[in-house]
Amino acid sequence: NPSHSIPLGTNVAIALTSFVYLTFCIVAGCTTRRDVNLDFYERKNGSIIQIVNCSSVINDTECKSGLxxxxxxxxxxxxxxxxxxxGIFAATLSSALASLVGAPKVFQAVCRDMIFPCLKFFSVGNGKSDEPxxxxxxxxxxxxxxxxxGELNVIAPxxxxFFLMTYALVNYSCFDASLAKASGWRPAFRYYNKWLALVGALLCVVVMFVIxxxxxxxxxxxxxGIFLYVxxxxxxxxxxxxxxxxxxxxxxxxxLKLGTVQEHVKNFRPQMLVLTGNPICRPAxxxxxxxxxxxNSLMICGNVVLDDxxxxxxxxxxxxxxxAWLKKRNSKAFYQSIVAPTVRQGTMALLQCxxxxxxRPNVVFLGFKNDWLIKAEATN
Known part of the structure; x- marks a missing residue:
């Protein structure tokens, strides 16, 4: 059962690693002093080992030792x-291989989403497994x-x-999805709380500045920059x-709030049902x-499809x-079509529904029919 096994395994892994780290901190603190001033230290100068007297060297970090x-x-x-x-080599190689294999896959997926069109070159896969x-x-x-x-301490921060920023965004995504009450977001973890996710996101940002x-x-x-670009x-x-x-x-x-507001003449707006048929055919x-x-007011392009x-x-x-045509034309309108045996019945159904x-529409807007002019001329 993934919903049970994944949280259990995650929590056990966190508890175990936390216990190991805390044990190391206690052991290191009990066996090694925090800060030690050395009397001298050995420095290699090529193949020659030099003994440096710390009493004659001022502000040399090599004269310091301890945790x-x-x-x-x-x-x-x-x-x-x-x-x-x-163990250090094993952990380093494991992390490096995981990153070298996982990161290109994620990067390939991002490139295929065409978020950054200039990176389309890296979206190509090779072979049956689509390797990037x-x-x-x-x-x-x-x-x-x-x-x-060549200096790990420069790269590490x-x-x-960036890892902490990723964790912060994941936590904030959980909080935001819960706040929006998205139907597709249903966390089954018993102790999940959206406010805890928000606190986790803020803590990640704080730790970033502490580091x-x-x-x-x-x-x-x-x-x-990436957010603003997207x-x-x-x-x-x-x-x-x-x-x-x-x-x-x-x-x-x-x-829903608008439904409880009483109408007033000062706020009257013509909400129009425009009988355009297919709007592409009647752009004017x-x-x-x-x-x-x-x-600034409602406009619905209605289309009556004559059929059973x-x-x-x-x-x-x-x-x-x-x-899509209305959007391309920058027309702030909706489009609604209905099937009816006659135009009259279809229009009445649109007005009611x-x-x-x-x-809802309070004005019907329709074009001048060509046969009206013909009938008028025939009558005269």
């Missing part, structure tokens, strides 16, 4: 030092470039901050994000209706084309 300055403390206090080195060879090479060169710096403030600023600037370009990708859930909730709440009528509403209502007629494709709450 703060000596990164080999674990090997020094262990019963068998080489096994510590072997190009992304592999990019990841390799990035790794080599950082490793070439940046990497740690290294300038690395935290770089991370925030990079993340904000928000500005608005890629045509439907992720089913919590933003959609927020939009739906706001629209629903506003519509759509434009005239848009000039009247000016994008009992027959299953596909209107979704026609509706999608109509809505279209809209919701007080968002």
């Amino acid at each position: 703060i300055y000596n990164y080999q403390t674990m090997r020094m206090i262990s019963a068998f030092g080489p096994i510590i080195i072997a 060879h190009r992304a592999y090479f990019l990841t390799y060169f990035i790794s080599i470039s950082f490793a070439a710096i 940046i990497i740690s901050n 290294n403030w300038w690395a935290a600023l770089i991370t925030l600037v990079a993340s904000s 928000r500005t370009t608005k890629p045509e990708i439907n992720w089913g994000s919590s933003v959609q859930a927020h939009t739906y909730r706001r629209a629903l709440d506003a519509t 009528l759509v434009d005239l209706g848009s000039l009247v509403t000016h994008g 209502p009992s027959i299953n007629i596909r209107l979704n494709d026609q509706k999608e084309h109509g809505e 279209v809209g919701v709450g007080k968002m």
Whole structure:
């Protein structure tokens, strides 16, 4: 049962690793002093070992030792030092291989979403398993470039901050999905709480600045830049994000609230049902209706499809084309089609059924029919 096993395994792993780390802290604190001033230290100058007298050297970090300055403390206090080195190599290689394999896959998926069109080159896969060879090479060169710096303590704060930013965004995503009450977000974990997720996100940001403030600023600037780019370009990708859930909730709440507001002549708006038929065929009528509403009141383009209502007629494709055309034309209007045996019956059905709450048409807008002019001339 994944809903039971995954949380259990995660919590057990967190508890076990926390216990190991805390045990190491206690053992290291009991066996090694926090800060030690050395009398001298050995320094290699090529093949020559020099003994440096710390009493004659001022402000030399090499004259310091202890838990703060000596990164080999674990090997020094262990019963068998080489096994510590072997463990470090094993953990490092495991993490490196996982990153070198996992990161290109994620990067390939991002490139295929066309969020950044300039990175389309790396979306290509190879072989039956669709391996991202190009992304592999990019990841390799990035790794080599950082490793070439030769100073782990310079790279570590940046990497740690980006990891913390990822954790912060994951926590905030959980909080935001819960706040929006998205129907697809149903966490089954018994002790889940949206406010705890928000606190976790804030703590991650705080820890980022505690670790290294300038690395935290770089991370925030990079993340904000990506967010602003995506928000500005608005890629045509439907992720089913919590933003959609927020939009739906706001629209629903506003519509329900509008239903309780008493109408007043000062706030009267012409809410128009424009009988355009297929709006693509009557752009002038759509434009005239848009000039009247000016994008500040309801406008619905109605289309009566003459056919037998009992027959299953596909209107979704026609509706999608109509809505896409209205969007392309920057017309703030809705599109609604209905199947009826006559135009009169279809129009009456639209007037009675279209809209919701007080968002209903109060004006019918239709074009001048050609046969009206013919009949008028025949009458005269």
